[in-house]
Amino acid sequence: MTSRTSGPDRRDLLSALAAGAGLAACASAQAPAPTAVPAAVPATGPRKSRTGFPVLVGSANALAGMKLHYQRLLDGADPLDIAIDTIKVTEADPTDDSVGLGGLPNEEGVVQLDAACMYGPRHKSGAVGCIENILHPSEVARLVLERTDHCLLVGKDAYRFARAHGHEHVELLTEASRKKWMEWKETMSTNDDRLPPPPKLPHVAAARTRSSFLRDRVTGTIHVSALAKDGAIACCTSTSGMSWKIPGRVGDSPIIGSGLYCDQEVGSAGATGRGEACILAQGSATMVELMRNGASPLDAGLQTLERVVRQTKRQARWQPDLLDERGWPSFNLVFYVLGLDGTAAGVALYQPRDGGVLTYAVATPDEGPRLVATQALLS
Numbered sequence: 001m002t003s004r005t006s007g008p009d010r011r012d013l014l015s016a017l018a019a020g021a022g023l024a025a026c027a028s029a030q031a032p033a034p035t036a037v038p039a040a041v042p043a044t045g046p047r048k049s050r051t052g053f054p055v056l057v058g059s060a061n062a063l064a065g066m067k068l069h070y071q072r073l074l075d076g077a078d079p080l081d082i083a084i085d086t087i088k089v090t091e092a093d094p095t096d097d098s099v100g101l102g103g104l105p106n107e108e109g110v111v112q113l114d115a116a117c118m119y120g121p122r123h124k125s126g127a128v129g130c131i132e133n134i135l136h137p138s139e140v141a142r143l144v145l146e147r148t149d150h151c152l153l154v155g156k157d158a159y160r161f162a163r164a165h166g167h168e169h170v171e172l173l174t175e176a177s178r179k180k181w182m183e184w185k186e187t188m189s190t191n192d193d194r195l196p197p198p199p200k201l202p203h204v205a206a207a208r209t210r211s212s213f214l215r216d217r218v219t220g221t222i223h224v225s226a227l228a229k230d231g232a233i234a235c236c237t238s239t240s241g242m243s244w245k246i247p248g249r250v251g252d253s254p255i256i257g258s259g260l261y262c263d264q265e266v267g268s269a270g271a272t273g274r275g276e277a278c279i280l281a282q283g284s285a286t287m288v289e290l291m292r293n294g295a296s297p298l299d300a301g302l303q304t305l306e307r308v309v310r311q312t313k314r315q316a317r318w319q320p321d322l323l324d325e326r327g328w329p330s331f332n333l334v335f336y337v338l339g340l341d342g343t344a345a346g347v348a349l350y351q352p353r354d355g356g357v358l359t360y361a362v363a364t365p366d367e368g369p370r371l372v373a374t375q376a377l378l379s
């Protein structure tokens with residue numbers, strides 16, 4: 001299912017702006033002359049839009065969808081259509097255990113999904129949190145964007161909203177993910193998300209028993225940011241959230257400013273990894289603001305990760321398992337950043353210990369869709 005995003009197109013926007021300018025001219029004809037000339041707004045940051053250079057950037061698990069849909073972006077398709085259609089490929093893939101069908105369930109064996117999308121030309125977003133039994137939460141997020149005056153619907157009411165718009169009821173727990181859940185349940189020990197009451201400082205000698213759990217658990221997610229031929233920007237993020245989470249937990253993915261954010265004046269950003277850390281840093285909005293103030297996508301990503309590390313060290317005084325024995329965050333977080341000029345970056349807190357490399361997916365007119373190594377902050 002592919003549809004153009006409804007709403008004003010470029011022409012509508014230009015005529016609306018022209019109309020707005022006309023109104024302002026009218027108003028100033030009647031208003032008293034200002035007594036002082038306001039200080040000029042410093043010309044920081046907004047990256048010059050580059051038209052005719054469509055780009056996709058996102059998590060590595062978006063590569064399959066990018067290969068299917070990037071040509072449409074080159075042909076002039078809408079960036080929100082392409083971001084969502086790219087993500088739907090992974091939502092329907094039962095072998096990806098971090099998104100949609102086959103996503104790992106919560107503590108009780110129920111798959112609860114979060115998704116959001118944002119469309120730069122309208123500066124509008126839509127999201128669903130904790131939705132069950134719907135194959136394409138990204139499409140429901142788009143319905144919230146296009147067919148409501150809200151930003152976020154959650155739980156059973158998000159499900160009812162999706163059903164009312166014709167989405168089928170689907171069992172998302174596959175046999176493979178049910179087996180992994182049962183194995184965790186039978187052996188979970190202290191590896192869950194419930195914490196004892198906080199220790200009183202300076203008594204912080206609690207064992208780091210959860211630190212390897214935080215490192216190894218599935219926190220995967222899919223994110224895609226898209227820059228269209230005409231310079232319009234959009235993004236989408238979708239996830240089944242952290243494996244074995246407490247029922248009702250909502251991560252960063254459907255929180256605008258955390259798991260994704262875009263601004264038609266600046267660019268777009270998104271995140272995968274430990275949602276709690278991204279929410280507490282307002283990761284995606286922070287990256288967009290840094291770009292607004294002149295940072296490149298790479299610097300915006302790395303500076304935001306630096307902030308996450310500082311914040312995690314503060315939290316770890318109460319919750320030591322948030323750091324590993326190196327003093328680094330015991331979880332990972334990956335950011336995907338796209339400037340309006342088509343420059344893109346993928347950054348991670350660190351590379352895997354097994355010598356592997358975390359990659360991200362990018363598609364540009366010169367080289368097409370491919371995987372590229374992320375730049376790690378810590379090494």
Ligand code: GLY
Binds near residue numbers: 240252275
């Ligand atoms: N980043 C996905 C989540 O934490 O739910």
